[in-house]
Amino acid sequence: MSYERPNIEAMQGYVSGEQPEDPGAIKLNTNENPYPPAPEVAKVIAGFSADTLRRYPPPTADEFRAVAATLHGVTRDHLIATRGGDELLRLVITTFVDPGASIGTTDPTYSLYKTLAAVQDCPVVSIPLEPEQWQLPQDFAAQMNAAGVKLTLLVNPHAPTGHLVNQDQLRELATDLEGLLLIDEAYVDFVDPRLNYNATTLIHDLDNVIILRTLSKGYSLAGLRFGYGIAPPNLIAPMLIKTRDSYNLDLLSQKIALAAISNQSYASDTWARVRSERSRMQTSLEGLGFLVGASETNFLLATVSAIHHNQTTAKELYHRLKSSGVFVRYFSDERLRDKLRITIGTPAENNQLLTALGSILGQDLG
Numbered sequence: 001m002s003y004e005r006p007n008i009e010a011m012q013g014y015v016s017g018e019q020p021e022d023p024g025a026i027k028l029n030t031n032e033n034p035y036p037p038a039p040e041v042a043k044v045i046a047g048f049s050a051d052t053l054r055r056y057p058p059p060t061a062d063e064f065r066a067v068a069a070t071l072h073g074v075t076r077d078h079l080i081a082t083r084g085g086d087e088l089l090r091l092v093i094t095t096f097v098d099p100g101a102s103i104g105t106t107d108p109t110y111s112l113y114k115t116l117a118a119v120q121d122c123p124v125v126s127i128p129l130e131p132e133q134w135q136l137p138q139d140f141a142a143q144m145n146a147a148g149v150k151l152t153l154l155v156n157p158h159a160p161t162g163h164l165v166n167q168d169q170l171r172e173l174a175t176d177l178e179g180l181l182l183i184d185e186a187y188v189d190f191v192d193p194r195l196n197y198n199a200t201t202l203i204h205d206l207d208n209v210i211i212l213r214t215l216s217k218g219y220s221l222a223g224l225r226f227g228y229g230i231a232p233p234n235l236i237a238p239m240l241i242k243t244r245d246s247y248n249l250d251l252l253s254q255k256i257a258l259a260a261i262s263n264q265s266y267a268s269d270t271w272a273r274v275r276s277e278r279s280r281m282q283t284s285l286e287g288l289g290f291l292v293g294a295s296e297t298n299f300l301l302a303t304v305s306a307i308h309h310n311q312t313t314a315k316e317l318y319h320r321l322k323s324s325g326v327f328v329r330y331f332s333d334e335r336l337r338d339k340l341r342i343t344i345g346t347p348a349e350n351n352q353l354l355t356a357l358g359s360i361l362g363q364d365l366g
């Protein structure tokens with residue numbers, strides 16, 4: 001006899017990206033930052049006193065919240081710190097969406113959304129992005145409203161395509177939506193600063209917008225599990241006071257996260273290096289015959305094009321790269337199965353990927 005709730009019994013679990021055991025593997029499959037965290041992070045760890053663990057940590061990570069709030073030009077009441085962006089998603093769903101109510105997103109999207117919706121027993125309304133450029137369809141908000149969606153989850157810049165929706169469009173979308181809009185900015189640190197993208201300002205004049213941030217990508221701390229949400233205080237308060245685990249963030253994490261966001265110039269230097277490699281890699285992959293869309297993230301989505309068709313499929317390429325020690329991400333979904341999602345690594349890692357691809361495809365890279 002099963003003791004699981006029927007929706008839990010029926011659901012699939014989230015499948016994480018592969019974690020190769022070989023330390024020499026070139027790991028370009030889970031969008032981690034290729035550069036180490038700020039040197040101050042190592043100093044915090046080295047100077048951490050085990051004795052301080054006797055006591056419970058600050059329950060709402062107030063010091064971190066104060067520094068992050070200043071960074072975003074908001075007050076502490078506009079911010080909640082969470083165990084990765086993933087915990088924020090879980091809190092938003094369990095705080096604002098009744099079991100059985102609909103959650104909306106795009107197709108494709110971050111695959112964890114479906115898992116979290118299933119845990120809350122919520123159906124998911126997936127609206128396909130436009131072909132080719134992956135823009136939102138014109139009637140996206142109207143379709144969400146017609147389906148009675150209570151919460152729309154939008155990755156921006158988008159995963160796995162890299163496409164960025166600008167803040168004017170986001171404002172229009174949030175205004176038109178009858179429910180909440182969560183803008184998942186997991187990859188926002190890699191957006192070209194010349195685009196002047198800043199969606200945080202939306203929370204001042206719209207009462208239905210929540211922004212997700214994480215230290216996993218931009219601050220090279222995927223292993224730490226630290227993220228945060230920015231929203232009007234009336235949306236932050238119920239999560240902060242009622243639905244959050246009483247001590248959701250351990251003391252060491254809070255100190256490390258504080259050191260990382262206090263060192264903006266170090267982090268932004270890694271973002272600039274990733275952007276520079278992103279543009280080199282786009283050109284190089286196009287040179288190998290892939291179709292590569294513009295990306296404002298730390299990855300590229302490369303389509304196996306007509307010129308490769310007699311040689312290989314994306315799935316085969318993924319397997320052959322893996323055999324040569326290079327891990328990229330392959331998705332079997334209908335709209336993604338002819339593509340590979342490739343994280344931007346260090347210049348040396350990127351060169352190893354290009355060499356491996358060149359030899360599999362039998363092309364001289366010159």
Ligand SMILES: Cc1ncc(COP(=O)(O)O)c(C=O)c1O
Nearest residue numbers: 084085086110159186214216227
């Ligand atoms: C689109 C998107 N949102 C949110 C997250 C959550 O990241 P974390 O829980 O590591 O902060 C990820 C992680 O890969 C992601 O790709």
